Amino acid sequence: MKIAMVGSGYVGLVSGACFADFGHDVVCIDKDQSKIDRLHEGVMPIYEPGLDALVASNVASGRLTFTTDLAEGIDGAKAIFIAVGTPSRRGDGHADLSYVHAVAREVAEHVSGDAVVVTKSTVPVGTGDEVERILADSNTPFQVAVVSNPEFLREGAAIGDFKRPDRIVIGAETDFGREIMNEVYRPLFLNESPIMFTSRRSAELIKYAANAFLATKITFINEMADLCEKVGADVQDVSRGIGSDGRIGPKFLHAGPGYGGSCFPKDTLALLKTAEDYDSPVRIVEAVVKVNDSRKRAMGRKVLDAIGGMDNARGKKVALLGLTFKPDTDDMRDSPAIAVAQTLIDAGVEVSAYDPEGMELARPLLPKVHMADDPYAAIENADAVTIVTEWDAFRALDLARVKELAKAPVLVDLRNIYNPDEVRARGFDYHSIGRA
Ligand code: UDX
Secondary structure, three states: OEEEEEOOOHHHHHHHHHHHHOOOEEEEEOOOHHHHHHHHOOOOOOOOOOHHHHHHHHHHOOOEEEEOOHHHHHOOOOEEEEOOOOOEOOOOOOEOOHHHHHHHHHHHHHOOOOEEEEEOOOOOOOHHHHHHHHHHHOOOOOOEEEEEOOOOOOOOOHHHHHHOOOOEEEEOOOHHHHHHHHHHHHHHHOOOOOEEEEOHHHHHHHHHHHHHHHHHHHHHHHHHHHHHHHHOOEHHHHHHHHHOOOOOOOOOOOOOOOOOOOOHHHHHHHHHHHHHHOOOOOHHHHHHHHHHHHHHHHHHHHHHHHOOOHHHOOOOEEEEEOOOOOOOOOOOOOOHHHHHHHHHHHOOOEEEEEOOOOHHHHHHHOOOOEEOOOHHHHHOOOOEEEEOOOOHHHOOOOHHHHHHHOOOOEEEEOOOOOOHHHHHHOOOEEEOOOEO
């Protein structure tokens, strides 16, 4: 089957390469000529483990091609995926649907046979109806079904998530739409991935509800961590203790500096806007957004406390290890590191940092932070070392060397990747999350 993927960003490129790997003929389309040129040269626009090799082998087999020409790209495609960005609209937090609408109009103009148009971008409830209206207004003579198929890919693990999903959600209103989507995902049935058919509006809401629920789980354990510090408990044990109850589940209960990234912050805000529009408030999510926002700056204050408090901070130096919102990505969007660095800089602290993949995107966001060539260069003369992102490279630091290079042996571990007893036995003043 020929599949067209409109939008060759994170979701489009990963999904396109995986569909090609499953044997479909895939054309990835993007307006950005330089992105398409680079893809032709084998250069990926994002850092995602395994993506370059997956793209290269499917390009070599002829199943994966790239173009900027939408009309040519969708010609003969049975499934046309819309995988363009839906950023937060400036000012009101609503998802900005201008790219989705523009693609729908272009598809309506050029579609050359019966096809399904699939929204893969995260779009508010009712967007499928709007796309359907745009297609209907164009008076295309072909049978075109509009289907919602949200993605649940995690950055850094996107290929595995695509190939072995917990579930595939398809929101379709017609048999034609369901039949084509069955064909699209048939290769995954061999992996016994459950496919769930539902209405288009339910599928659209499932994506937001899933992300809001996960954001809530993280925020809940983060607040428990604060309480643990006050009452003298250990959040790692609390997390394990509650997570082994099958009704709660162990995942997404790792306390840290607050969630960031391209999805949770934007999708929780967009869900609040939808709830407001329909006069059906989701107060739990309102609280989650507020608590998470304030947590990021609070983490900066935690580091200040570790170096003797705000009043003694001026002129001190802090090393930040890890800048991206999580490991195995170069993505800096809404990363807690930004708020931590800003809080320190505002208090007059000199900040040096190192990240294995994120430095390039971090530089313009953190112009006052000195970017070091490796973790140990960042640590030199620091009054405290702070682990912000749990990259594997920071899990086994040479602590003797850290102690030698730093001005003071102070370690602030915002991801709880070290054992407090071991690190303290090595002479460190160790601070972590939710472990009194
Ligand atoms: C998320 C969803 O997991 C995915 O299904 C959706 O499609 C897109 O959004 P992603 O943003 O790539 O994926 O990252 P994820 O691994 O979910 O982490 C999000 C944030 O939560 C990160 O900042 C991470 O550090 C934080 N987090 C996650 C925690 O603080 N604790 C946890 O236990 C889990």
